[in-house]
Amino acid sequence: MSLKSINPTTTASWELLNKHFEAVKDVHMSQWFAQNNDRANQMTIKWEDFYIDYSKNRITEDTLELLLKLADETKLKEAIDKYFGGDIINKTENRAVSHTALRCPKDKKVFIDGVNVIPEVFEVKKKIKDFSNDIISGDRKGYTNKPFTDIVNIGIGGSDLGPAMVVDALQYYKNQLTTHFVSNVDGDHVNEVIKKLNPETTLFVIVSKTFTTQETLSNSTTIKDWFLQSASEQDIKKHFVAVSTNIEKVKAFGVAEANIFPMWDWVGGRFSLWSAVGLSISLSVGFENFDQLLSGAHKMDEHFKNEKFESNIPVILALLSIWYANFFKCESEAVIPYSQYLNQFATYLQQAIMESNGKSVDRNGKKVNYQTGNIVWGEPGTNSQHAFFQLIHQGTKLIPSDFIGFVKSLYGNKEHQDKLMSNFIAQTEALLNGKSEEEVVLELKRQDVSDDNIKMLTPFKVFEGNKPTTTILINKLTPESLGKLIALYEHKIFVQGVVWNVFSYDQFGVELGKQLASTILSEINNDVTIVKHDASTKNILEYYKKLT
Numbered sequence: 001m002s003l004k005s006i007n008p009t010t011t012a013s014w015e016l017l018n019k020h021f022e023a024v025k026d027v028h029m030s031q032w033f034a035q036n037n038d039r040a041n042q043m044t045i046k047w048e049d050f051y052i053d054y055s056k057n058r059i060t061e062d063t064l065e066l067l068l069k070l071a072d073e074t075k076l077k078e079a080i081d082k083y084f085g086g087d088i089i090n091k092t093e094n095r096a097v098s099h100t101a102l103r104c105p106k107d108k109k110v111f112i113d114g115v116n117v118i119p120e121v122f123e124v125k126k127k128i129k130d131f132s133n134d135i136i137s138g139d140r141k142g143y144t145n146k147p148f149t150d151i152v153n154i155g156i157g158g159s160d161l162g163p164a165m166v167v168d169a170l171q172y173y174k175n176q177l178t179t180h181f182v183s184n185v186d187g188d189h190v191n192e193v194i195k196k197l198n199p200e201t202t203l204f205v206i207v208s209k210t211f212t213t214q215e216t217l218s219n220s221t222t223i224k225d226w227f228l229q230s231a232s233e234q235d236i237k238k239h240f241v242a243v244s245t246n247i248e249k250v251k252a253f254g255v256a257e258a259n260i261f262p263m264w265d266w267v268g269g270r271f272s273l274w275s276a277v278g279l280s281i282s283l284s285v286g287f288e289n290f291d292q293l294l295s296g297a298h299k300m301d302e303h304f305k306n307e308k309f310e311s312n313i314p315v316i317l318a319l320l321s322i323w324y325a326n327f328f329k330c331e332s333e334a335v336i337p338y339s340q341y342l343n344q345f346a347t348y349l350q351q352a353i354m355e356s357n358g359k360s361v362d363r364n365g366k367k368v369n370y371q372t373g374n375i376v377w378g379e380p381g382t383n384s385q386h387a388f389f390q391l392i393h394q395g396t397k398l399i400p401s402d403f404i405g406f407v408k409s410l411y412g413n414k415e416h417q418d419k420l421m422s423n424f425i426a427q428t429e430a431l432l433n434g435k436s437e438e439e440v441v442l443e444l445k446r447q448d449v450s451d452d453n454i455k456m457l458t459p460f461k462v463f464e465g466n467k468p469t470t471t472i473l474i475n476k477l478t479p480e481s482l483g484k485l486i487a488l489y490e491h492k493i494f495v496q497g498v499v500w501n502v503f504s505y506d507q508f509g510v511e512l513g514k515q516l517a518s519t520i521l522s523e524i525n526n527d528v529t530i531v532k533h534d535a536s537t538k539n540i541l542e543y544y545k546k547l548t
């Protein structure tokens with residue numbers, strides 16, 4: 001059974017939200033804090049090692065009530081049951097969406113097409129575990145009998161971003177192996193990586209769900225050719241492994257059958273780091289840590305599945321995002337992790353969020369008459385404070401921001417951590433309260449600035465405040481807490497897709513460019529007259545051909 005199609009704008013709650021929006025849109029949040037001493041407590045969810053304070057958002061209790069009503073009216077509960085129940089909710093590709101099954105304990109059962117998939121999930125997990133252990137311990141060696149020193153993950157999109165983000169985020173937990181990622185079809189990318197490698201001690205992990213992706217196949221071929229300059233064909237089986245659903249294509253490429261890690265079509269590429277797509281994670285931090293990542297995600301799954309909506313973290317964060325996107329008409333959201341380890345988190349989320357909900361046709365195939373999708377962006381604090389925070393504080397755009405921080409630093413350097421976290425806390429305070437004209441004048445007076453200058457400077461130094469933020473404070477960055485955090489955003493995506501009535505798990509929007517690129521490539525490679533393009537494309541193509 002697929003999901004029901006309900007246009008959210010036809011619900012009673014949507015209409016009420018529209019009216020309510022008119023009443024609250026200009027209210028300064030600081031008023032609500034002044035009126036209700038308990039606001040912060042009422043709008044904080046404490047769950048396991050997570051502390052989520054969403055009180056610094058442009059909402060009242062009434063807003064929340066209406067948003068929760070919207071979730072009910074768009075049948076969110078039923079949709080969650082279908083999601084976890086292995087139903088074909090990815091209707092346009094005729095697939096279940098069951099990446100959550102990958103992080104289930106062994107004794108659970110998840111039926112897809114009438115088959116409990118947990119045993120096969122655990123079979124593959126065992127293969128990942130044994131293989132990781134053999135490589136990390138040095139028991140499995142390269143073609144000159146040396147232990148491996150380097151791992152190269154060759155993949156793009158979901159076969160790159162998730163593993164790359166997690167390996168970077170968990171570098172504190174890393175072993176002696178150096179992990180590289182090659183994704184772009186830009187030959188300079190693969191060559192820069194090759195430069196650092198010794199073929200005798202490098203393991204190549206080709207990751208492609210479909211095994212048809214141009215970038216991944218080109219990079220794999222280039223790497224294989226480079227490898228064969230020093231090794232022989234029979235050495236390939238020692239150095240090349242692959243993760244894919246397309247076993248035949250992998251074999252045709254020359255990877256030995258024993259070196260293939262299967263995955264399933266019910267795992268979407270951008271949600272696949274929990275499968276064998278995460279092999280490079282397991283190789284980098286060891287299987288135990290990889291398993292902890294999965295168990296953290298499973299805890300979030302259980303929370304999402306069972307918690308009532310008013311204290312359900314992914315549900316609340318998703319509804320807030322809808323409030324801003326559809327009523328405040330915010331175009332984008334920022335995710336600001338106060339941890340350098342989460343440097344690649346926003347990049348990872350861009351695919352997860354924008355490829356999922358960047359849709360303009362509803363589940364009935366009709367064009368939507370409301371906004372969907374979020375533009376998501378961000379960089380770690382404090383670096384971002386010195387870069388784009390000006391616009392968040394004083395620009396004309398309203399940018400709801402998630403502030404993600406960790407109470408403890410991994411190296412336990414309290415001096416740095418206190419400085420980092422004082423910024424983390426101060427920024428959301430500044431964004432909430434701003435700085436009034438009176439405060440600015442007083443401050444300038446204290447600095448002995450002349451009255452004329454005070455008059456001139458004041459408008460530029462006023463901060464309106466009233467900028468929404470959500471604080472996600474986690475005890476410590478561990479594989480488990482990272483798993484919870486990623487799963488939180490995955491479920492947030494799901495909720496938004498349900499309410500927006502779109503299919504979140506296909507990605508037809510990436511196809512057209514691929515098709516046209518293949519035509520253009522043949523026009524570049526063959527001496528044909530270029531005719532079938534608009535004038536601009538034709539000119540660029542001819543210019544490129546002339547200069548190459």
Ligand SMILES: O=P(O)(O)OC[C@H]1O[C@H](O)[C@H](O)[C@@H](O)[C@@H]1O
Nearest residue numbers: 157158159208209210213269510
């Ligand atoms: O894993 P692959 O089949 O190689 O796909 C890699 C990526 O490419 C596609 O174009 C999709 O947009 C992504 O969702 C996918 O993750």
